[in-house]
Amino acid sequence: MGLNTTSQSIPVNHPVSLRQLYTLESDSETHIQTVFERARAVQPTIESLSPEERIEYVMKIKDYVIANREVLIDRIVEETGKSRFDAFTSEIFEICDVIEIYKKKALALLKDQPVPTPLVLMGKKSFIIPQPLGVILVITPWNYPLYQTLVPSMLAFLAGNAVVVKPSEQTPMKGVLEDILEKSGFVKDAIQVVYGGKETGTQLIDQRPDKIHFTGSCATGRKIMEHASRYLIPVDLELGGKDASIVFGDVDIERTANGILWGAFTTAGQSCTSIERLYVEQSIFDTLIKEIVRLTQQLKVATTEEDLGKTNVDVGAVTAPFQVKVIEAHIQDAIEKGAKILCGGKCVEGSQVFMPTVLVNVNHSMKIMTEETFGPVLPIMSFQTEEEVIRLANDSPYGLGGSIWSRDLKRADRVARAMKTGNISINGHMINEANPHLPFGGVKESGFGRYKGDLGIWTFCNMKSVLVDKQSPMIEAHWYPFTLSKYKLLNTILDSLFVRSKKWPQVIKAAMQLDKIGRKEKY
Numbered sequence: 001m002g003l004n005t006t007s008q009s010i011p012v013n014h015p016v017s018l019r020q021l022y023t024l025e026s027d028s029e030t031h032i033q034t035v036f037e038r039a040r041a042v043q044p045t046i047e048s049l050s051p052e053e054r055i056e057y058v059m060k061i062k063d064y065v066i067a068n069r070e071v072l073i074d075r076i077v078e079e080t081g082k083s084r085f086d087a088f089t090s091e092i093f094e095i096c097d098v099i100e101i102y103k104k105k106a107l108a109l110l111k112d113q114p115v116p117t118p119l120v121l122m123g124k125k126s127f128i129i130p131q132p133l134g135v136i137l138v139i140t141p142w143n144y145p146l147y148q149t150l151v152p153s154m155l156a157f158l159a160g161n162a163v164v165v166k167p168s169e170q171t172p173m174k175g176v177l178e179d180i181l182e183k184s185g186f187v188k189d190a191i192q193v194v195y196g197g198k199e200t201g202t203q204l205i206d207q208r209p210d211k212i213h214f215t216g217s218c219a220t221g222r223k224i225m226e227h228a229s230r231y232l233i234p235v236d237l238e239l240g241g242k243d244a245s246i247v248f249g250d251v252d253i254e255r256t257a258n259g260i261l262w263g264a265f266t267t268a269g270q271s272c273t274s275i276e277r278l279y280v281e282q283s284i285f286d287t288l289i290k291e292i293v294r295l296t297q298q299l300k301v302a303t304t305e306e307d308l309g310k311t312n313v314d315v316g317a318v319t320a321p322f323q324v325k326v327i328e329a330h331i332q333d334a335i336e337k338g339a340k341i342l343c344g345g346k347c348v349e350g351s352q353v354f355m356p357t358v359l360v361n362v363n364h365s366m367k368i369m370t371e372e373t374f375g376p377v378l379p380i381m382s383f384q385t386e387e388e389v390i391r392l393a394n395d396s397p398y399g400l401g402g403s404i405w406s407r408d409l410k411r412a413d414r415v416a417r418a419m420k421t422g423n424i425s426i427n428g429h430m431i432n433e434a435n436p437h438l439p440f441g442g443v444k445e446s447g448f449g450r451y452k453g454d455l456g457i458w459t460f461c462n463m464k465s466v467l468v469d470k471q472s473p474m475i476e477a478h479w480y481p482f483t484l485s486k487y488k489l490l491n492t493i494l495d496s497l498f499v500r501s502k503k504w505p506q507v508i509k510a511a512m513q514l515d516k517i518g519r520k521e522k523y
């Protein structure tokens with residue numbers, strides 16, 4: 001079957017006004033093939049750069065992002081519909097922070113990593129060489145279009161790989177990444193962008209990249225893993241979540257209510273680790289809910305395109321039109337099962353701006369408490385005991401993040417350990433993500449693999465194991481011929497070395513004898 005040379009037109013609309021911004025032409029399969037040829041051609045050049053030189057290239061990207069931040073924010077805001085403040089903190093600031101941290105971190109992580117060598121391998125040396133994998137395919141979602149495309153791509157590049165990145169067709173930000181790469185003076189073809197939807201994603205996998213780094217929904221994650229399994233391509237899957245936030249009765253109400261509000265409504269609830277369900281201890285339930293509702297009603301919500309240009313607007317739009325339908329369906333299901341809306345609950349007419357919503361009388365028979373809503377919706381349930389709330393928090397197929405609020409740090413620590421998630425913040429939500437030294441990723445259906453932290457570089461490496469014998473005169477015990485005397489001596493070593501109180505003299509004596517036998521008993 002020949003390659004598909006046709007392209008598909010995808011409209012990209014403004015999420016607030018619904019006006020069409022432009023039409024995205026998806027790249028053809030022939031183009032994708034060329035992109036991979038270029039990536040494979042440039043990869044040895046990237047590998048030949050020293051880590052210091054690669055870091056310098058990444059620093060150029062940071063300089064460009066800093067110098068052009070307002071223009072970049074304009075594009076992010078226009079395509080995602082998120083507030084300007086959100087775009088600044090969670091994309092521009094975060095990108096700069098990650099680069100700054102890896103400027104120091106990458107050097108240490110890309111060096112040969114020495115490891116101990118056990119006594120039975122006396123005289124030898126062992127180490128790990130972090131080497132590039134080849135070409136990394138990065139596939140990204142719509143919610144952080146600059147951060148999600150740039151950060152994994154740069155980390156993969158730092159590890160010496162070439163990168164092909166496919167942004168979401170909902171927020172492709174056509175031309176932005178290319179501009180950043182070209183105008184910052186980045187290595188040509190080291191990071192290339194391919195546009196299109198799910199068909200383009202599958203065509204990219206058919207090019208057999210050496211690894212896939214995927215961020216997106218669980219449903220797509222499953223498909224990608226299935227497809228990658230045909231070629232045995234390794235995958236990192238950063239998938240969805242249903243993060244629980246737990247508030248105990250001893251908190252500072254004002255601080256906690258403000259923190260919860262941000263955790264639930266930042267980027268209009270479209271963070272994979274947004275607060276998707278809140279559990280509040282019965283003793284403060286009414287007081288905290290009252291404060292949360294009061295604050296929610298004061299949030300400045302963008303209702304026009306112009307609003308999004310302002311720095312004092314708190315909440316923007318839901319980016320994808322189909323996500324609005326999911327949010328509405330979850331709310332409808334909850335109401336039919338007895339939930340009560342305290343504020344919000346609907347879209348601003350003629351837009352994808354969903355009013356920040358607080359719900360009570362909810363339970364785990366409702367989609368709003370069990371499936372990813374991915375919108376500015378905060379369902380709240382009460383609890384009585386620590387055991388009960390741990391059970392509720394873990395009653396989910398997801399395991400991405402979560403948070404615990406309490407003055408009792410011992411209790412918070414206990415609950416953090418008991419929650420089956422990849423990430424936790426205590427007395428804050430998503431604050432763990434602000435520290436690039438911490439690895440990020442999920443468990444259960446939220447995926448696997450970690451990025452950021454040390455693994456942020458190593459996930460893109462072939463961690464090659466090497467053991468060196470300097471041509472010692474020793475004849476190895478496990479080499480041929482196998483004889484009874486060698487067998488007996490190995491038994492002596494096992495008995496002396498692996499018993500609880502080791503008998504070193506016997507081990508060393510037996511090892512020397514093995515060498516002698518090895519020289520005598522030979523073919």
Ligand code: NAD
Binds near residue numbers: 167196372
């Ligand atoms: P999505 O899964 O619909 O799409 C993500 C990307 O996959 C897009 O680029 C899309 O074109 C591509 N794609 C779709 N089908 C494909 C296929 N069969 N083969 C190859 N590529 C394919 O996700 P979304 O709706 O864009 O994003 C929202 C989801 O992302 C939410 O579930 C959210 O929780 C999750 N997310 C997770 C993290 C994380 O780090 N864990 C971060 C952000 C978002």
